[in-house]
Amino acid sequence: MTALFVLLCVILIGIIVVQIGKVTELAGKIRGEEEAQERTNRTQAGYSMIFMIVFLLACTVSAIYYKDSMLWYGPNESASAHGSSIDYIFNITLFFTGIVFFITQILLFYFAYKYRARRGSKAEYISHNNRLEVIWTAIPAVVMTFLVVGGLDAWNDVMADVEEGEDYIEIEATGYQFAWHLRYPGPDGKLGARDYKMISATNPLGQVWSDEKNLDDFHPSEIVLPVGKKVRVRITSRDVLHNFYLPHFRVKMDAVPGMPTYFVFTPTTTTEEYRAKLGALNDRGEPQYPEWHAPLDPEDPEGPTKFEDFNFELACAELCGKGHYAMRRAVRIVSEAEYKNWLSEQQSYYESTIKGTEDDPFASEAVEEEPELTDASPVEGDTPEGEGSAE
Amino acid sequence: MANVADKPLVHEDDLLIEEYGYDDHFHDHHHGDKFQSNFVTTYFFSQDHKMIAKQFLITGMFWAIIGGLMSLVFRLQLGFPEENMAWLKPVLGKWITVNDAGIGSLAPEFYYALVTMHGTILVFFVLTAGLSGTFSNLLIPLQIGARDMASPFMNMLSYWFFFLAGVVMFFSLFLNTGPFAGGWTAYPPLSALPQASSGSGAGMTLWIVSLVFFVVSVLLGGINYITTVLNMRTKGMSMWRMPLTIWAFFITAIIGLLSFPVLVSAFLLVTFDRSLGTSFFLSEIFIGGQALDHVGGSPILYQHLFWFLGHPEVYIIILPAMGIVSEVLSVHSRKPIFGYKAMVYSILAIAFLSFIVWAHHMFMSGVNPFISNFFVIFTLIIAVPSAVKVFNWIATLYGGNVRFNSASLFAIGFVSMFISGGLTGIFLGNSAIDIQLHDTYFVVAHFHIVMGVAAFFGMFAGIYNWFPKMYGRFMNETLGKLHFWGTIVGAYAVFWPMHYLGMAGVPRRYYRFDSFAAFGSFDLMNQFITVAAIITFGFQLLFVVNFFYSIWKGKKMTDRNPWKASTLEWTTPIEGIHGNWPGKIPTVQRWAYDYGKDGKDFIPQIQPVGADESKDEH
Ligand code: HEM
Ligand SMILES: [Cu+2]
């Protein structure tokens, strides 16, 4: 029944459309082809100008309207040391391309309008102009060179690996369907060896327990880092491609099974500082970014506001299957002291889960202790069907 | 050959052809007519390039509607995740999951399947086959003065392989496990392991089979286009006298010939990994509770192979559109295309460079960051010939006598879109900026505007312009203009806001945005985009109605050269005949762009250069 109705509607619309079309064709017949075309040129050229103005205005106004929620403007400045160099190139590029955008769009529609065919008007025969062509090849070439040099300078800086003897923290993020598994090196500062064949329900990363560097490694459920300290994230995957993406820190790198990648960055803003910035009041005592002052839960206006609940986030940015959109982990940037404190509360995965079990190569020497599960992340992909659920 | 509309042999063109043409005795033999002997060989297994062009076009339109509808379904999910989609259950069946509250929503795996199918269909079936297939077939023989393609039989096979590819892909939509769902780029391991995604089983197998047929189609077509352009140009049609359309189709075919086989090699290796236990792309994988035996492969290798086709592919899509737009802009502004030689050289430069920029899609994939330096440089160099083309199109309008109709409007719209989308390429090509923008909605905005919408605009410009050549009738102009304004406004409304989403860091290919605080604050924008997409799609139906109505009921063509164009296709009789020209083949006396020269509105290519004519070294 509904299908029939829809079909009828479609046919009806089709008929109406065809009739509209016929009317103007008739007009053409009455007035004569040429005059009809001339009228058309006039109206369509007018529409072109209107479109151009409305379009360029809409671009400008919408950009201003959304600037607070866009990166590089408003509150969403980068929270890492290298981030500002990326933001800088972005803005330089925006500046140059913005100019080109406005000039070319205006000329395009304006010329179409200005040179519309009119009675008696004729086109000029201009087939080329070498000087002009050289100029407008050279200008983009120069601008591009400028952008490339700036861009590559930043790129090679940002992507450089840590150097020997440098002071940094190394952590590890392993993507799997559909979550991130995090590993910290523990007091020895070194991540232990892994072998994917040793992965099991109790050994989600396949750590080789005979490697002593593994014994103090721990698996937190969120990333916690001290502000101002260089971090090298070792990024890897257990199954398909994922991408370690920290939008606020301008960090992004694929997680590739069988080939660990890395990204080095230095957080420069603590979570608390960032929250304060989002919640800031302006001179008149009003919220600078009102959208962040909205209650977190619209049902509960008295509850915490959005900025109070703000957290940096880790996301996945490489399609990895049906749960790709929900691989969230919180990222907390804290002061050095808080970080020390947090570290001291962590228990190594070996201690909590492996020690004394049959997987423990040191079982005979170890003092029996009740294994206790501290790892907050359930290992979803480990069910026999591999059906990790996204939620 | 008598026809009523233009009385035999009084048309000036016919006199010129009779006088200067070349007699190849084509019509002395009867082979010419055997292709049109019955219904099946005329409408199905036709070997006439004009009919094959129509077949490509209509098949492309079919796929555009399917692919477009898919995008509406997933946009509904993105724009209105809380709304009840149970009404789609009769069509989508189990892919609509109904929760306890009775609210139906799209299953995530099917959302990804739709996104994947949408991308594959639009990129390959619509914008490659539908665009190149249609216009290369229609225009190459007509504009270079050939009776048909070099091998009409291969040309027919080319269409039927495309058709077969479509049948296989269509079939995969109805698999119990769903069609392939790993993105149009089909990166392994996701695409290689059925354990990783339900669509990676039979869905992926059919996806590969379909695309291999498709590549066969592209190659058969491409070899034909190249051979025809190289060997079958009429007397006087030197390369430097070819219209830019022909240059574009010719170079496009070469790019396709060089890059598509690499894609097949990637598919072959994936297939080995999938079924023979090899490890080209797989290494150290633990999935489904099991550690796989594969070691030593590299998923990144696949990406190299894929993008070695993938980047040229985007130019395979846009170059024909550029050629069409150059031609349409020139004809309707009654001026030569500005900087013809520069246009040709920039096509050549783009074609060459398109082979050495592929890794700009892989800046964040784990390739050595040092290597990226080269790809950044080449990528930003490619922006220069692209910019030159834009300036030349704008300069073509300057000083013109612009005739506004659906074709020229879409050509102007193309330039606008190409500017908007090309400029965002400059952000993405700079690897430092790409760290942040890669795989966000900024990329989605970039390539939909520069490739998706722009190529569609080029296609529409071509259809409105050459519809009379195809069907002997005009499409309705009023509906055409309505279609244009609805589409340009709608397309910008859909894709412009996506820049903002991308700059806010929102990743592409997310089924929901509310799992992250950082991405979840754009509900209104997402709703706006969805509504705009639905309306824009509606305007395309206007086009479809106009198209089919006009085939049978459109205004009849009475003048064989309605646009007063100088190229050869408009010297053929109104009703297309086998062999294109009833008598001799026209010979070419001049370049394709003598518009407004010496005060004459236009001088057809078949007209010899007059003694008093001014010289011009275009
Ligand atoms: C002005 C020159 C251009 C430059 C510098 C450029 C640059 C780029 C870059 C660097 C990317 C990768 C972005 C990422 O994934 O992070 C990209 C994506 C893309 N570009 Fe362009 N582009 C340009 C023009 C074009 C043109 C003319 C087309 C098509 C006609 C095109 C189609 C695409 C497509 C389809 C993608 C996305 C593929 C995907 O990931 O699914 N681009 N572009
Ligand atoms: Cu993912």
Ligand SMILES: [Cu+2]
């Ligand atoms: Cu590319």
